[in-house]
Amino acid sequence: MAGVLERGRTVAPSTYNRWLIPPCALATHLCIGQAYALSVFNLPLTRQLGITKSVSADWTLVELGWIFSIAIAMLGLSAALFGTWVQAEGPRKSGVVAAVCWGSGFLLGALGIYLHQLWLVYLGYGFIGGIGLGIGYITPVSTLIAWFPDRRGMATGLAIMGFGGGALIASPLSDALMRHFASLTSTGVVQTWLVLGVVYLVFMLGGAFGYRVPPANWQPAGWSPPPTQLRRLITDKHVRAQEAIQTPQFWLLWVVLCFNVTAGIGVLGQASAMIQEVFRGRIGPSAAAGFVGLLSLFNMGGRFFWASLSDRIGRKATYGVFFTLGPVLYALVPWTGRMGSVALFVAAFAVILTMYGGGFATIPAYLADVFGTKYVSAVHGRLLTAWSAAGVLGPVLVNYIRQLQIDHGVPKYQAYNVTMYIMAGLLVVAFFSNLLLRPVHDRYAEESDSSTAPIAV
Numbered sequence: 001m002a003g004v005l006e007r008g009r010t011v012a013p014s015t016y017n018r019w020l021i022p023p024c025a026l027a028t029h030l031c032i033g034q035a036y037a038l039s040v041f042n043l044p045l046t047r048q049l050g051i052t053k054s055v056s057a058d059w060t061l062v063e064l065g066w067i068f069s070i071a072i073a074m075l076g077l078s079a080a081l082f083g084t085w086v087q088a089e090g091p092r093k094s095g096v097v098a099a100v101c102w103g104s105g106f107l108l109g110a111l112g113i114y115l116h117q118l119w120l121v122y123l124g125y126g127f128i129g130g131i132g133l134g135i136g137y138i139t140p141v142s143t144l145i146a147w148f149p150d151r152r153g154m155a156t157g158l159a160i161m162g163f164g165g166g167a168l169i170a171s172p173l174s175d176a177l178m179r180h181f182a183s184l185t186s187t188g189v190v191q192t193w194l195v196l197g198v199v200y201l202v203f204m205l206g207g208a209f210g211y212r213v214p215p216a217n218w219q220p221a222g223w224s225p226p227p228t229q230l231r232r233l234i235t236d237k238h239v240r241a242q243e244a245i246q247t248p249q250f251w252l253l254w255v256v257l258c259f260n261v262t263a264g265i266g267v268l269g270q271a272s273a274m275i276q277e278v279f280r281g282r283i284g285p286s287a288a289a290g291f292v293g294l295l296s297l298f299n300m301g302g303r304f305f306w307a308s309l310s311d312r313i314g315r316k317a318t319y320g321v322f323f324t325l326g327p328v329l330y331a332l333v334p335w336t337g338r339m340g341s342v343a344l345f346v347a348a349f350a351v352i353l354t355m356y357g358g359g360f361a362t363i364p365a366y367l368a369d370v371f372g373t374k375y376v377s378a379v380h381g382r383l384l385t386a387w388s389a390a391g392v393l394g395p396v397l398v399n400y401i402r403q404l405q406i407d408h409g410v411p412k413y414q415a416y417n418v419t420m421y422i423m424a425g426l427l428v429v430a431f432f433s434n435l436l437l438r439p440v441h442d443r444y445a446e447e448s449d450s451s452t453a454p455i456a457v
Contacts, residue, residue, distance in 0.1 A: 004209075007090030012212035018147040018220070020210070025140035025159030027207025028095060031200040032102055032136045033166015035075075036296055038068050039272040040174045040289050044187040048116065051187060059118060061273060065399045067109075067126050072265065072391020074130025076384040079138050083381020084241060086135060091143045095208025098136030099201055105129025106197030114190045134384065136204065137163065139211075141364045142377035146214050150223050152368055153315070157307025157361035164357040165300030167268075170196070171293040175286060233316055233437065237445035238372035244379045249370055249440050252433045256319060257363055258386035258393075259430040263326065263423040264356030266394030267349060271295055274398075277412040278337045278345065291346065298350040299357035306358025307365065315366035316437060322355040323431035330424035334417040370440060397422060 003009065042064050047054045086094040105128040112120025140159050148155030174192055181188030219225075225236065244250050267274065272288040283291070310318040329348045336344040367383065368376045397419050405415040 005089075005093040005096060007088070007093070007213065010090050010092045010212050011215055014215055014218055016212060016214070018214070021140070021144060021147050021212065022155070022158045024091075024095075024207040024210035025144060026162040027203050027210070028098065028136050028139060029159055029162030030166045030169060031204045031207075032098070032133050033163040033296075034170040034196065034200065035068070035071055035133060035166070036164070036268050036299065037167035037170035037174060037292055038071075039268065039270055040171050040292055041178075041189055041192075042270070042273055043276075043285065044178060044189050045113070048113065048187055048189065051185065057116075061270070062399050062403060063118060065270070065395045067121055069392045069395050070122055070126030071130040071133060073388040074127055075133040075137060075391065076386065076388025078131040078134030079381035079384035079387075080134075081381075082135055083138055083378040086138055086381065087142055087375065087377040090213060091139045091211035092208055094135050094139045095211055096205060098132045098139060099204030099208055101128050101132030102136060102204060103132075103197045103201030105132055106193050106200065110190050110193035110197065113193065134381075138377050138381050138384070139208075141380055142373075143211060143213055145364065145368055145373055145376055146218075148220075149225070149373070150220055151308075151311060152365040153307040153309075153311040153362060154304075156364040157304045157358075160307070160361040160364075161300050161303040161357070163360070164303045164353075165296055167296035168293050168300060171289050171296060175289040233314065233439060234369045235372055235440065235445075237440075237442070238374035239379070239440060239444050240375050240446065241378035241382055243444045244371050244375070244440075245382055247440050247444055249437055250379075250383065252437050253363070253366065253370070254383060254386045255433040256430050257359065257383060258390045259426040259433075260319075260322060260326075260356065260359040261387050261390035262394040262397070263330065263427055264353060264394070265390055266396075266398035266419065266423070267352075268292075268295065268299075268356075270395070270398050270402075271349075274416060275342075275345070278416065279340070279342055280413050282342065294346065295349060295353045299353040302354025302357035303361035305354065307361035310362045310365060315362055315369055316434060318362055319359065319366075319434045320431070322359060323427050323434060326352060326355055326427040327424040327431075330420050330427065333420045334414075337413065337417070370437075372445070374446075 042061055045064050046058050046061060049055050049058050082094070105124045108124025108128060109121045112118065112124055141156060144155040144159055145152055174196070177192040177195055178188035181191035239247070271292045272285070275291050276283050276285070276288050306318055329352050333345065333348050336348055363383065364376060364380050367379050371379050398416065401419045401422075402415040405418065406412060
């Protein structure tokens, strides 16, 4: 088995059909994308003991919010820690490791819920599952960029689209499973997690064994690297991960990713509870699950749309759009709540989520443009520590400010307003970080690389 997982066993012949690789990436990302549907379980878990209503010993939303935060924190940390290993060992071996971690995380989490031991849920879904998230997330990136040098944004967008679309499947599936398993003595969450753990393990293993890497010096038939493009920030040099983190460009992109993610992830983590509380009595659990699924659809579509568009207009311009339109929409969300307009509320977040997803899908191509393609998985892994920080910051802003507002007498339906204004402010900061991005100095590139310097937007 170990030999089958070696990178050398995954090298494809030069005639291999590269379009067989994106479905493997989707198999991985659609499964780990379930993380975005975790909020579907939040309210049922707050009455795990009371079943029909919360009792004093039940968990609170604030306590449950840490499951998501730990998982996302571990995503970024594991991606940073294992990024170089993933690049060296290849997508098949890392895909198998990701599958085992993600599936077993669900199973251990289910045990924690059954025993009502929250630390076991943190350890299972949060820590072990989070490692699976991180390794699984970066597994297909460099492989796709290698197979699609002519369409970097489109290729990574197509795969990472699966991560955003995971909740589109997981949200209604989880709701249906919980209703199927629910009884007078159970919310159905434990059984649902057991089923999901096994299903995700099987599908992710299938995707892992389908990965292939191109042979050395392969390029698409009839394609050759284009000449320097004067309207984009692109280099054909290669910067190692350990050098990349010493550049100001890396940290500017870190802020760009962190604040873009913070602004969206807090909403995703509490989307189901938020819409039910803002539109008190008008939106039930099933409709809220539909809202989560709809956000997932736009998150998914935005990943492909914006990443593909970035191949045409450039990555820097694409993020410029995100950070111009985003603050306006966040600032308008409280107004839609005061109006009582569910349609406008949903529409605002739908557009926001396209840009949130688009940011994730575009960043690997942005990194390849700025630091070169050779070490992009390792650089991408380190940059995903920004996601770790955002995974804590976003939910904390939503959950704790909400609770603080409620403690000071603010009605639940207005408790999210301050957070929306803060999110808008973070996107303004990200706008200027993106604006300041310039080419990486030649001293950071590999000495053996004598190619020309990059051109700024």
